[in-house]
Amino acid sequence: MSTSGSEPQPPVIAVVGPTGSGKSDLGVNLALALGGEVINADALQFYRGMDIGTAKITVEERKGVPHHLLDTMDVTEEASVADFQAECRAAIQEIHSRGKRAILVGGSGLYVRAALDVLEFPGTDQMVRKELEQECETHGLAPLRTRLEEVDPVSAARLGDARRVIRALEVHQITGRPFSSFMPQRDYFQPAIQIGLSVDREVLRERLAQRVHRMVEAGLQEEVARLDAAGLRKGKTASRALGYAQFLKVLDGEADVAAAAEETIVATRQFARRQLTWFRADPRIAWLDWQDPQLVAKAAAAA
Template identity: 80%
Template sequence: MVHPAVIAVVGPTGSGKSDLAVSLALELDGEVINADAMQFYRGMDIGTAKISMAERRGVPHHLLDTLDVTEEASVSDFQQLARQLIDNIHSRGKRAILAGGSGLYIRAALDILEFPGTDPHIRKQLETDLEEEGSQALLARLRQVDPVSAARLSDARRIVRALEVHQLTGRPFSSFMPQREYYQPAVQIGLAVDREVLRDRLARRVHRMVEGGLLEEVRRLDAAGLRRGKTAPRALGYSQFLKVLDDGATVDEATEETIVATRQFARRQLTWFRADPRISWLDWQDPELLPKAVHLVKTQPGT
């Protein structure tokens, strides 16, 4: 049985990916697979702009609310789960539609991408080294064995991961970087934004989150172990509003920090997705967005 191409709706945060994915699902008899890493977490609803039941309009959604905030999100786990879901959805005669702005997660589902394993003992030793020596010392160590990754990485967690992979496999972390080759047929639709309009929209969205109870949500998740997690407490809004709970910032200061961080994140997302020539871009505010997206899906090879 020949399955149709996977559809992926991508773009920066706040561009309307979830809405378009739902509309495509209704038009093409599809189901949506979440590819936003922070929306995996139960209870992280306001700060991640998680799509509500009403907004889903009856369309089945997968991989929402699958992790506790104390658990670590894993790209390799997502790859396995997403591909199983894609196969299952297609086997039932439906269309699988990925939606999200986590670029690496999108590529993990769509592209030929190998993930090296992990070793808790190596990881623990490297994390100890990080605490004792600092990230610059570990970066210098990485530069000796994997200069390509060392030139790209600045985040301490990713430096630790690159060193772990080298120790575990004998190969540089950079050798595992994906090629732009689909694992199975796919169509990627990108939402092209007016950056100034998006800047204002993101600011208004953060203010709505705060008015909607973001601080209370962070307080509730903090009691549930948010700070013990490795991924969840770094989410936009959550890291900033944890400072409010610690009396390290006011609500207004945390709100402004969240707006700035969200705008920076949107720029990084655009840079990531713009680098992929396979994405077909549509104007996010085009009144004919849905029919144009449907046309793209129906006219690309393998669909």
């Protein structure tokens, strides 16, 4: 995308892949090599104070590279993909306007898609949603599903739980369009290059376990306790984050530290598998070996 009367801007660079694969380090090193700035696309790193449990890059690890959209929200707030899309695109434009390269870094697949792809977000109407929820409570899901099959058979075939069926009907009611028409296509909003970190899954499994243990040693329980005092449980997004949900159980006396750590390891490994499935489905991503000694040079050449 270019601004009026200016030269076309260079492609946005996105560094993607599973948690624990080294995206943050590659983002910094790419920025140093290309004259760039990093934009965070990890939904949980928006939250102030969620540092240890999200493996948030430290000031020292940033090596002087400016980072955008880090520490922008309180834990009581709910992250919004639509808000992120607007903020991220504004940051990209601002970075490019200064002649720098915008480098998007993160493993939150939908957030990356929202930033890079043509993707609309239909609005919400609390009254419409409440009516649908009450209808579901009174008559069950079946009548709502039948109605969705009539107005949006594509969504009806894809969506199973009540929350999503209600959302699809809400969108149809307020926009007149089927919810499925808002699903993203693989069509870049502006020129972009995606670099994926290809991992050895067994090595990653062990690395994720070690990382959780380091988080515990670094004070994850104490971090969760501080955030609990700041209202962590009120935040729908933050309170369910990997590690935080598990260590809230420790604070409540429902689990010990060892059990919480093991549960976090299992959940993190499952999350990494889901990330790989998501990103592997995008044929536009150029995959590079996460442990290649020439990784930065190859990524810079691809960008």
